[in-house]
Amino acid sequence: MTDIIIAGVGQTPVGERWDTSLRSLAAQAIQAAIQDSGGLKPQALFVGNMLAVNLSRQAHLGALLADYVGLTGIEAETLEAGGASGGAALRQGYLAVASRMVDVALVVGVEKYTDVIGPDLEAALATLTDADYESIHGLTPTAQAALLVRRYMHENQVPADGLAGFPLTAHSNGAGNKNSMYRKAIDLETYQKADTVCEPLNIFDVAPNADGAAALVLTRGELLPNDFPHPIVRLAASSIGSDTLALAERSDPLLFAAAQVSIEQALQKAGITREQVDLFEYYDAFSIFAVLSLEAAGFAKRGEGWKLAGDGFIALTGQLPCATLGGLKARGNPGGATGVYQAVEAVAQLRGQAGANQVAEARYALIQCLGGPASIAVSHILESIA
């Protein structure tokens, strides 16, 4: 099959962007991606967004954004899959270009969180859970993660600070990313003394919700201009898996089955083994999600994933560098944009443009974003074919 190339990438800094609207954030990322691609002309726009209807009272982002960036008339629509919306938009762009229905696809993930705060923001986030059987009981996504970590620690005799290595790694890496929300390393003592958010989670176990937008331009290898200015990165695999929406409806809540399936399928489609993966951008919206994703992917046995951060396995110089530009925890978690940020960061690694955070000789990057507690899991494998 022909190579699907990520020809252009763009992103905005992640953070509390009080001065910038949803449409402006998206436009900045889109313009940067088109420019990075050498000026390719998109024929379709796929928007990844999670909560604009709730937080901005704005639906219909396809029409809004295509027009706002001067692409009025092209195909344009929104993909929503909770926190995996960005990954779902990327997959839609991949399918469009791979099927030859579209020659050049534009993918943008955008989230504007900070116009709403407090209980109304929590209520918007709670719409991502099962309305009839979870949020009506006051459950929130953060509480879902807390339920998982309490049970995980109980079953596997994990000490109270046993997951500290995940935010420590993320913050250490975030320091080297100029688009990261937090650019300061933290130490174990800071983690141990941090305030509780939702027992037993402390503030460093929860990635910060933040504003941001990231964009990609996709095309087929034969359509790249001869003077294409970057090392070439292709999408070697794309896969989505699903699980129950409600956590309680799983027979084994500590198994991220959708994450497992989508990664197995992605590895198979890319024709590689997990040992060939050079870096893994996992979905550390909560520390426990990183743990369960590593286990689901087969990088650790059930119940042992928490040990990987402590022994340096996931560090930039480790066997499997993870969250290499800060992950969700330090770069920030811009909702439906997160999956697209992961792709932008993986492209930076595979082009050799990751600066101080460069993973040496990176050829294959695995990225995975999750909607809810892996109710949806979207995995992509990117390959440098320079």
Next chain:
Amino acid sequence: MEIPRHWRLKQQRYGLIGEICPHCDAKIFPPRDICPHCGSEAKTSYAFSGRGEVFSFTTIYEAPTGFDETAPYTVALVKLEEGPLVTAQLTDLGETRPEIGMPVEMVTRRLRSDGDERGMLIYGYKFRPVLH
């Protein structure tokens, strides 16, 4: 606010009514008409006993609208004695610190506050420590 929606769920909210699969005998909550274990049609009602134990729990401090007046509150995954897990608040805890494995039983309580809105009150299941 969404009156028919809550009315439709009255059997589940007040009676913990789920289903039993006529093909594989799996007990199902909430009802979904297709057995998640064997994939067959399962529309036979089944009333759960309301007894179970705490599978996991957490305390929520930053609560959504409608719950913020009662925060902090404790939400649990309760493993019903018939098998399924259910999400619900723990209530009537008093001085009891919840623990994984703690026996609990269903009670009916108000689920959320309508604040200043004039609307119906939403009641449903919560779980309390088993009274001896």
